[in-house]
Amino acid sequence: MTTLRYILRDMWRLVVHHWVLGLLTLITAGVMMWILGVTTLFSLNLENLLSRLESELVVQAYLVKDNTLDIEKTAAKIQALEYVYAMKIYSPADSLAKLQEKMGSQSRALDMLGENPIPYNFEIHVHRAEDVEHLVDELNAMPEVDDVVYAGLVVKRISALSRISSRIALVMFILSVIITALVVYNTIHISLYSRREEIGIMYLVGATRAYIATPFVLEGTLLSLLGAVIAAAGIMGAYFPGVTLIQSNLPFLRNSIITDRAVIFRFCALLAGFGATLGWVCSYIIVARFINSITKPE
Amino acid sequence: MNITFSDVTKTFEPDITALSDVNLNIEQGEFVYVVGQTGSGKSTLLRLITREILPSAGVVAVGGYDLRRMRRADVPYYRRDVGLVAQDFKLIPSLTVYENIAFVMETMSVPKKIVAERTKDVISQVGLWRRRFMRPNQLSGGEQQRVAIARALANSPSLFIADEPTGNLDFHTAADVMKILFSINAAGVTVVMSTHNQNIVNSSRRRVIELENGKLIRDEKGGTYTG
Numbered sequence: 001m002t003t004l005r006y007i008l009r010d011m012w013r014l015v016v017h018h019w020v021l022g023l024l025t026l027i028t029a030g031v032m033m034w035i036l037g038v039t040t041l042f043s044l045n046l047e048n049l050l051s052r053l054e055s056e057l058v059v060q061a062y063l064v065k066d067n068t069l070d071i072e073k074t075a076a077k078i079q080a081l082e083y084v085y086a087m088k089i090y091s092p093a094d095s096l097a098k099l100q101e102k103m104g105s106q107s108r109a110l111d112m113l114g115e116n117p118i119p120y121n122f123e124i125h126v127h128r129a130e131d132v133e134h135l136v137d138e139l140n141a142m143p144e145v146d147d148v149v150y151a152g153l154v155v156k157r158i159s160a161l162s163r164i165s166s167r168i169a170l171v172m173f174i175l176s177v178i179i180t181a182l183v184v185y186n187t188i189h190i191s192l193y194s195r196r197e198e199i200g201i202m203y204l205v206g207a208t209r210a211y212i213a214t215p216f217v218l219e220g221t222l223l224s225l226l227g228a229v230i231a232a233a234g235i236m237g238a239y240f241p242g243v244t245l246i247q248s249n250l251p252f253l254r255n256s257i258i259t260d261r262a263v264i265f266r267f268c269a270l271l272a273g274f275g276a277t278l279g280w281v282c283s284y285i286i287v288a289r290f291i292n293s294i295t296k297p298e
Numbered sequence: 299m300n301i302t303f304s305d306v307t308k309t310f311e312p313d314i315t316a317l318s319d320v321n322l323n324i325e326q327g328e329f330v331y332v333v334g335q336t337g338s339g340k341s342t343l344l345r346l347i348t349r350e351i352l353p354s355a356g357v358v359a360v361g362g363y364d365l366r367r368m369r370r371a372d373v374p375y376y377r378r379d380v381g382l383v384a385q386d387f388k389l390i391p392s393l394t395v396y397e398n399i400a401f402v403m404e405t406m407s408v409p410k411k412i413v414a415e416r417t418k419d420v421i422s423q424v425g426l427w428r429r430r431f432m433r434p435n436q437l438s439g440g441e442q443q444r445v446a447i448a449r450a451l452a453n454s455p456s457l458f459i460a461d462e463p464t465g466n467l468d469f470h471t472a473a474d475v476m477k478i479l480f481s482i483n484a485a486g487v488t489v490v491m492s493t494h495n496q497n498i499v500n501s502s503r504r505r506v507i508e509l510e511n512g513k514l515i516r517d518e519k520g521g522t523y524t525g
Contacts, residue, residue, distance in 0.1 A: 003407040017392060198390045204350065205388075205449065206378035207405040208371070295370070298310070298351045 003211070010215035015222070018191050022223055025187040029180050029227025029275065030234075036176035037235045037271045041258075043169030044267075049256035050129070050162045057151065057158070059124045059132060061139045064146040071120050074144045078122055081138050083131035088123045092116045119146065129158040177278065180224065184282040188220045192290045203295045213287045220283025221276055228275020232268035239264055299361040299379065299456040299488055300326050301347060306356035308342050308512075316342040318512040320356070324490060324505075326456075329483045331499050332492040333523045334509035340492035343509065344461050347490065348382055349373055360457065378406060381450030381487075385462040387442040389434040389449070395421065396430040399449045406453070420448040424478060440471030447478055458482055460491040464498060472498065499523040 015022050061078065063069060075089055090098065095118040100107035124139075126132055132150055139148045192199070202212050240261075247254050258264065301324040308317040317339045324330055332340045345351045346358045349365045358365045360376075368376060382388070389398050396417055403413045421427050424444035434442050443463055450458060460479060464472035476498055483489045493499060499506060499522060506521030507514060 002409055005410075006404045006407075013392070195392075198392065201388045201390055202401070202405070203374065204348070204377065204382060205402045205405070206374045206453065207401075208374040211374075211405050295373075297349060 007211070007214045007218070011218040011222070014191060014215050014219045018187075018194070021187055021190060022219075025183055025223045026227050026230070028183045029224050029279070030230040031227075032176045032180040032183070033228040033231035033271060033275050034234050036173060036180070037231055037268070039169055039172035039176070040271075041235065041239065041264075041267065043165060045257050046165045047162075048258060049253065050158060050165070052256050053158055054127075054129045054162075055125065057126060057129055057132060059126065059135055059139070060121055060149040061124060061145050062121045062147040062149070063119050063144055065119045069120075069144060074142075075122065077142070077144070078124065078139070081135060083126050083135040083138075084124055085127045086125040090121050090123065092118045092120060095121060129162060132159075180227075180275070180278055181282045184220050184224050184279050185286050187223065188216055188283045188286050189290070191219065192216060192287065196290075196294055199291065199294055203291075209291050209295060213291050216287045217280065217283040220287075221280040224279020224282075225272060225276035227279075228272045231275070232271045235271070236264065236268050300324060301457070301488070301490070302357070302359045303343075303346075304357045304359070306346065306353045306358055308339075308346065308351065309354045315512050317346070317353075317509075320509075320512075320514045322507060322514060322517060324488060326488055327483070327486050329480070329489045329502075329504045330491070331504055331506045331521075331523070332490060332509065333494060333499060333506055335494065335525075337511075338509040339512040340509055341461055342512075344459050344490065344492055347457075347459055348380055349376065374405070378402070378453050379455050379457065381447075381453070381455035381458040381482075383443070383446045383450050383458070383460040383463045385465045387434065387446045389442060389445055391434055394431050394433055395426060395437070395445050395448075398434070398445060399452050402449055402452045416452060420451045423451065424448045425474075439466045440468070440474070443467060443471075443475055444478070447475065451482065456487060458487050458489045460489065462492055462494070464493060464495055469497075476502070494523075494525065496523050496525050 063071070063074060071089070075087070078084060079087055093116065096110065096116050099118070100110060103110070124135065126135055133156075136148050136150055139145045199212055203209070240259075243257050243259055246257060301322075303320045303322045306317055306320045307315065309315050320339075320343070332343055334340050342351065346353060346365070347360060349368065352366050360380075363376070365376075390401065393401065399420060400413045400417045403416060408416075418427065421430055424447055426441060426444055426448065429437060429441065434445065437445065443466070447460075447463070458479070463475055463479070467475060472495070479489055479491065480502070503520045503522070505519050506516065506523055508516035508518075508521075508523070
């Protein structure tokens, strides 16, 4: 306990001694953590939107008109395909009724057709948009299937958007982490370098390497944590007004945006924890290397 | 704490031999002057004892421990038993006199109250209590040297290493510093002090170890030094 008190006091001395540098680190870490948080939240919301769109994507498979065809067997065969998430069977009568309902007052035109032209068909849902193309290929290869209808272009665009958004989020994440890590690393390095003589003296008069290193590691962790907490507070403060604005201007996105306060709070807590961990790792690496080199006997 | 040098050689890159085949033995409670011209190897000898450097060949043993074999993690614990006074004082510039001295005890997790008592004792012993809140750059050379001595005394070491402690001091201040060192030695602490001050060596007649170009050329009890 006594040692901890001394170490915390020494850490505070370091923070006060290099307050300008500390402030700059705090601001930079805060900005980078904010960018990291906003990018991740944007990505999560986009992912939410895309998965909603994907869940609404439907592949319609029409069977050949053949009275000898075993519908149950064909349904089981399609259900067994790798990319099928859910499936619904429509009989010709069901399909016609559905069509009539869709057409409303113009449904009388269907009566002119005489015999119901719609064969048995399946409405198939997939896990992901990128699965659609594979599923369509497999369905087309089945002799029982006469025709496959799906929103080809939409599928391609959603798949592409999903891929791009994931990549952008990953790049932004890596960039934010690298920049934050470099800033913390640099601050602690400058802090150590400006006190290298003192560190040598401390070691010479009996301070252990851990005793010397801990205040520096805590300094880096504290600055990074505070930066992340400021960023998290900024995100918490700006997110919900932003969501309200988007929902009032783009009502079709209403159900695709994360609005659960508990989820956002947990996300911000995670961001703060990540900031502290990042600061600790960076500081630990530089402090360990620096103190090792300075305390090595010739 | 006794010190033994067995066939100790120390070379520095690219090809500088600072010490060559030095053999000596210093017993617990002795007061030893290490004398010689600048560059003779005095500081190297002392830095080997404090384990700031390691011998290129031979064995340096302190209190029976071979310093080369000492684990790096054990070095701080060893140094807590070695009081060090350097010519350039080696005080932490950002700390006050009080904090510089308290620091060595704080590294050992000594409770604050005991740190305060002991710090007061040693600062008073070197006559600097009124200057305890000053930083090293606000003190004279002699005062800084006394702070360094107080710091070295704080842990009640068994061995006291002083590298030219009077080198930057005037005659009277040097005499004050020597009084402190003799009193430390009188308490049974081994003192090894490097100097090229003839007056100091000749007035006290202690054991003298003389180095020349890294070689031990004289080891004399009650010796003198003519420079």
